[in-house]
Amino acid sequence: MGYLLNKYTALSIAVQLVAVVLIWIVAFALSPVGDRYFLLVFYFYLPVIYIVWALLRLKGESGEIGAGVFGIGCGTIIYGAIFGLVVSYFKNRRRK
Secondary structure (H helix, E strand, O other): OOOOOOHHHHHHHHHHHHHHHHHHHHHHHOOOOOHHHHHHHHHHOHHHHHHHHHHHOOOHHHHHHHHHHHHHHHHHHHHHHHHHHHHHHHHHHHHO
């Protein structure tokens, strides 16, 4: 469990959250020109968004908005945990 929840996981999650919020602010402030920045975020988290959509069976407007919001939120945690595991593995491997 120490490999999963470490400082690299927390740092990765924090950086992703700040980046997503800043990209959303820029995308909404510069709309419609800034929409390409929002699409970058959407495509980066698309696998997680699709999994959330399929598991929750979202339909209608809630499916359009909810899947993206919950998918990006879950994606930051999942990608952060993966990054923390990878960094911990390589740092631990280098010490041995």
